[in-house]
Amino acid sequence: xxxxxxxxxxxxxxxxxxxxxxxxxxxxxxxxxxxxxxxxxxxxxxxxxxxxxxxxxxxxxxxxxxxxxxxxxxxxxxxxxxxxxxxxxxxxxxxxxxxxxxxxxxxxxxxxxxxxxxxxxxxxxxxxxxxxxxxxxxxxxxxxxxxxxxxxxxxxxxxxxxxxxxxxxxxxxxxxxxxxxxxxxxxxxxxxxxxxxxxxxxxxxxxxxxxxxxxxxxxxxxxxxxxxxxxxxxxxxxxxxxxxxxxxxxxxxxxxxxxxxxxxxxxxxxxxxxxxxxxxxxxxxxxxxxxxxxxxxxxxxxxxxxxxxxxxxxxxxxxxxxxxxxxxxxxxxxxxxxxxxxxxxxxxxxxxxxxxxxxxxxxxxxxxxxxxxxxxxxxxxxxxxxxxxxxxxxxxxxxxxxxxxxxxxxxxxxxxxxxxxxxxxxxxxxxxxxxxx
Ligand code: NAP
Ligand code: F7E
Numbered sequence: 336x337x338x339x340x341x342x343x344x345x346x347x348x349x350x351x352x353x354x355x356x357x358x359x360x361x362x363x364x365x366x367x368x369x370x371x372x373x374x375x376x377x378x379x380x381x382x383x384x385x386x387x388x389x390x391x392x393x394x395x396x397x398x399x400x401x402x403x404x405x406x407x408x409x410x411x412x413x414x415x416x417x418x419x420x421x422x423x424x425x426x427x428x429x430x431x432x433x434x435x436x437x438x439x440x441x442x443x444x445x446x447x448x449x450x451x452x453x454x455x456x457x458x459x460x461x462x463x464x465x466x467x468x469x470x471x472x473x474x475x476x477x478x479x480x481x482x483x484x485x486x487x488x489x490x491x492x493x494x495x496x497x498x499x500x501x502x503x504x505x506x507x508x509x510x511x512x513x514x515x516x517x518x519x520x521x522x523x524x525x526x527x528x529x530x531x532x533x534x535x536x537x538x539x540x541x542x543x544x545x546x547x548x549x550x551x552x553x554x555x556x557x558x559x560x561x562x563x564x565x566x567x568x569x570x571x572x573x574x575x576x577x578x579x580x581x582x583x584x585x586x587x588x589x590x591x592x593x594x595x596x597x598x599x600x601x602x603x604x605x606x607x608x609x610x611x612x613x614x615x616x617x618x619x620x621x622x623x624x625x626x627x628x629x630x631x632x633x634x635x636x637x638x639x640x641x642x643x644x645x646x647x648x649x650x651x652x653x654x655x656x657x658x659x660x661x662x663x664x665x666x667x668x669x670x671x672x673x674x675x676x677x678x679x680x681x682x683x684x685x686x687x688x689x690x691x692x693x694x695x696x697x698x699x700x701x702x703x704x705x706x707x708x709x710x711x712x713x714x715x716x717x718x719x720x721x722x723x724x725x726x727x728x729x730x731x732x733x734x735x736x737x738x739x740x741x742x743x744x745x746x747x748x749x750x751x752x753x754x755x756x757x758x759x760x761x762x763x764x765x766x767x768x769x770x771x772x
Contacts, residue, residue: 338379340401346374348394362391402428402452406473408460408508409481413586414526416443418479418629423452425633430473432458432466432482443586460504466511474517477636479524480508483556486590487530490552491708501555502562509566509574518572522636525563527576528556529621529647529714539621539715542578542645549709564643573641577632580647580716583737584625585744592654593622593741595766596661601745603698604665604689608763610698614705616655616671616678621716623648624732624740634725647716648729655680657738658699664742667693676701 349359356374360367363384372378385397405422409415410431422429433441433455447453456473458465460482470478483501484490490497505525512521532540533549548554563574587594592613602608623646631646655671658680662669668684680699685691718729732740 338373338376340398341380341385341396342374342376344396344398344401345388348392348396359388363387402426403477404428404430404473404475405477405479406430406432406470406475407479407481408432408458409479409483409526410455411441411444412481412485413443413584413588413625414582414629414632415479415481416447416586417584417626418481418632419444419447419453421629421633423447423450426452427477428452428454430454430456430469430475432456432469434459460500460507463507463511466507467514470508470511470517470521471515474515475521477522477524478508478512479526479632479636480505481526483526484552486588487550487552487711488590488705488707490550490555494551497551498555498558501552502558505559506562509562509572512572513570518570521573522641523563523572523574524632524636525559525574525576526632527560527563527578527643528553529578529580529645529716530711531557531560531578532714533711534709535711535713538713539647539649539651539717540645541717542643542720549711550707553711560643567641573636575635575638575641576643577635578643578645578716579628579631580621580623580645580714582623582625582628582646583741585741586625587741590766592618593657593661594745596654596658597738597741597745598749599763600658600661600665600667600742601749602763603662603693604667604746605749606690607749609696610700611658611680612700612702612705612766613654613658614702614707615710615712616653616658616699616701618654618710618712619651620654620657620714621647621649621651622657622734622737623729624737627728627731631721631725631727634721634727638725642724644721644725645716645718646721646727646729647718648734649716649718650734651715652734660735660738661742662698664739665689665746667698669698671699676703 356370357367360370373380405427407415419429456469458469484497530553531546533553534547537544548557560576563576566572567574583593599611666687666689669680670683671680678701679697682693682696682698721727
């Protein structure tokens with residue numbers, strides 16, 4: 336997309352000024368065949384060649400408006416970071432909204448800061464004025480609204496904040512787009528969730544399954560889903576929701592159950608933690624890989640018509656199974672004994688460098704602290720529509736591969752932690768005491 340537009344601009348300048356291919360080649364000190372190959376689309380045109388052409392011609396051939404512009408709210412989060420990488424690769428100019436933080440280190444996007452296609456702006460989903468300002472300035476072709484208070488347990492602790500950001504925040508984005516006069520041109524993706532199915536009324540869940548939200552988070556997200564649908568119908572806006580089932584990665588927040596498990600497995604295997612405390616081990620989830628899921632967000636916005644899609648793998652596992660495979664992968668074989676609050680995961684065998692002293696020890700225990708007032712226990716998505724209409728492949732990364740790549744990343748992280756180990760020990764203690772959930 337980018338090269339075609341650059342060549343088009345270059346040809347327009349050459350025609351207007353009567354410059355032949357040979358003359359252009361002389362002007363930039365290259366062989367004429369190089370120019371012919373650019374024009375035939377046989378080779379890409381490098382950034383340094385673009386700069387050289389612009390200098391000798393004294394005119395811009397890479398016009399900023401030729402690049403598609405995407406605005407991502409929640410750019411510092413797991414999905415925001417992968418989506419930024421994906422869109423940059425596609426040639427987009429990516430703009431992200433960040434909140435001011437007392438710790439000025441944005442771990443997940445640190446590697447992108449300074450990239451010429453990556454730009455950050457301060458804003459907040461609780462602050463309409465900041466949204467109007469950023470959207471009006473960036474004038475995006477696509478908005479990916481990923482910002483949210485995304486932790487279900489935290490939504491019980493901070494329900495009002497969750498509603499403000501996850502429900503009203505969506506309305507603020509939609510209204511900001513209208514206030515900037517972009518409702519006819521800007522496509523909007525809303526990060527919706529399988530939590531809408533909550534106390535499930537059907538298994539597996541598809542686009543027609545009735546919603547039954549079962550946490551303050553899910554109730555807020557339900558408003559987000561419906562307001563997007565309303566604006567689509569009322570104002571004919573291209574806005575849609577991706578109903579995404581759980582997706583995890585090496586960048587997943589450390590208090591979500593998968594990451595909590597892979598980090599603990601790595602720490603226990605390396606002798607830095609004694610035991611992992613979890614809540615409902617029987618809870619069932621359809622876990623996919625976040626990197627695969629961001630592609631789908633983009634595909635949803637490239638669709639001919641605005642529609643909502645379920646994004647899932649179609650495969651379901653329990654928290655207990657996730658823990659079993661994660662520990663197995665670090666060299667610890669677990670056997671689960673007992674039931675409910677008395678259930679424990681006992682080490683029955685070790686391999687590799689793992690200490691034999693662990694054999695016979697209870698490495699996983701259940702704590703009531705991690706039980707939720709209402710818990711969603713049977714999520715299982717049916718991605719048939721996304722497969723058929725978007726051509727998306729839900730089986731790109733299997734459950735086993737996902738567990739493996741998360742565990743391997745945490746094994747390496749723990750091994751190289753050094754000074755940070757103490758901070759981690761404190762976090763582990765807080766997790767154990769249920770202060771941080
Ligand atoms: P995440 O890692 O928790 O990231 C959330 C992002 O939202 C962070 O960048 C955070 O910024 C930002 N944010 C929070 N409050 C904000 C506010 N008031 N104003 C501006 N930004 C704010 O979440 P994720 O896993 O990437 O998920 C992305 C989206 O998909 C969320 O909307 C989530 O609810 C939804 N979702 C996730 C899953 C999943 O399994 N991951 C499944 C379905 C739906 P800070 O870094 O400053 O905190
Ligand atoms: O819990 C159970 C817990 O916190 C999964 C968010 O991205 O996905 C995520 O929400 C299950 C629940 O994710 C612990 O009770 C047991 O049944 O990893 P989670 P979530 O609640 O499914 C959805 C789709 C989103 O939209 C959200 O934004 O695991 N569980 N023991 C535990 N959960 C946690 N966090 N910690 C435990 O110790």
